[in-house]
Amino acid sequence: MSALSALRPAGPARAALRRRPRAVALAWAVLALLAVAALWPGLLAHQAPDAVSPLEALEGPSGRHLLGTDQLGQDLYSRIVHGARSSLAIGLGATGLALVAGTLLGVLAAAGGRVLDEAIMRVTDILLAFPGLLLALLVVAMLGPGTGNAVLAIGCSLTPGFTRLARGQALVIRDSGYVQAATVLGRRRGWIYLRHLLPNAVPPLLVFATVGVGSAIIAGSSLSFLGLGPKPPTPEWGAMLAQSRDLLDLAWEPAVLPGVAVTVTVLTINVVGRDLRRRFEGRNPGARD
Template sequence: MSLLPPRERDGAPATAPAAPDAPDTPGAPAYRGRWSRPVAALVGSDRLALIGAVVLLLIVAAALLAPWLAPYPADGRTATHPLEALQAPGGDHLLGTDRVGRDVLSRVLYGARTSLSIAAAVLAIAAVVGVSLGVVAGYAGGWLRDVIMRVTDVFLAFPALLLSAVLALLLGPSVSTAILAIALTWWPWYTRLAAATAAGIRGRAYVDAARCLGVSRARIVWRHVLPNSLTPVLVQLSLDAGGVILTAASLSYLGLGAQEPAAEWGLMVQQGQSLFSTAWWVAAFPGLAILVTAFCFNVLGEGLRDALDPRRGVR
């Protein structure tokens, strides 16, 4: 009886399976290629998510280049031209003007800066606070986990928009208070997500090996638990960005966020809603900007979630 493998007995060369990337630390998972494979899968399989990413890049570029792209100033006394108020789209004002003669296109471009800045600040604060508490709760367990999760449940018991509105009302309406109010209602979601992920990682073999080698808890959390807890968090960030923009726009619409003369999409919708029957463009274009941006963030988040799903063979 031949001792050769079946493929070599048939005359075909045997192909050895590709070896995985070697980890940097014994017993720890390999991080090399963690993001290149999902990105390649996203580009190759999910065209809608790819289109959403491209549109978002264009929106971010337009926000960053607003001082150079905007044909007119967006706010302040130099932007108002009462004699040009409520001009229809076309001519010198491609998207028309508002009730005080400000160019709607310029305000939409500058409004992108405000709305995206609010979303970035809120998600940064919520992720830092929520992930830190969640990783500690998930890895430590015991009474510390119970305390953190019970506080988290208290915040989750209230509707996020209602709690944000109450906090913004108490702190005073402004962009900075809107950021703080929304962030204070958003961090519990990341705490629960990070706690569940860290609790599953705590029992992995490489964590047990590091513990047996005498590695400190802080180093285990920083080197092994935290990096492996970030994948679902990053996906959730992309999914939540659209929701944060909608929440910020809602606060501004209610008069609890950005204030005049700032350019912010929700505030622009609020200013134009009473004019919709006669000057629809004042509210329609900032509302369309909110819709497109939130939709693109959602489809990008869905695409990233599918690309990073281990059940689809992408890690």
């Protein structure tokens, strides 16, 4: 056996390496398709998602209705495609809110002194003690149901995790050589935070946010399943599951396919997020002039 062949992965490992790029490429392709469904659903589904036809209720897949119809005769394929907008809007909106709030709080805790750091982190620890969905339910219970309130509730439940991660990144950057050099050179603290601390702390948080979108989508679907998300007739995957859960004996498609859509979306986002994290690993924050 040559030295070169000894360095090559074994059969199963080599097969796994070949499958990984294919899986990642497939995930990126599915993510692009989801983006089209969210932004331009009419390109993929030509029927109106809220068109009711009682005479066609609970029909199976056919040439007219690709995935069948629900209990109101609405086209199931069209509602799933249009439902991507609501589900992704909740996931992205909540994650974006948590990212902004968590970054600001984490950097403020790392740079604001011991008292402020202790205050922010103790509140963060208390919030982390609550399950995320329970915390979201508490916020929705106070604000009421609706898409905007669901985004705010899920964003509040995700903020503590982003806060802790942002604080850790900010502490590492604060003690780095180039930040210490800027301090010795007499740079103002605010300039150092804006020029070095915040820009270098954000990239790891963006990778973490990519993975967190999947959790936000699941939480949004859970709230919609409980009737606390978008109001009917807005198509949303969790609400579709709730409306069809008692119809499994009559037709399984309305109660199963929206759940499949949630599962595929979350898996796709997680694969893409892990791919981004793998590419980012090993990169240390660099100094900025």
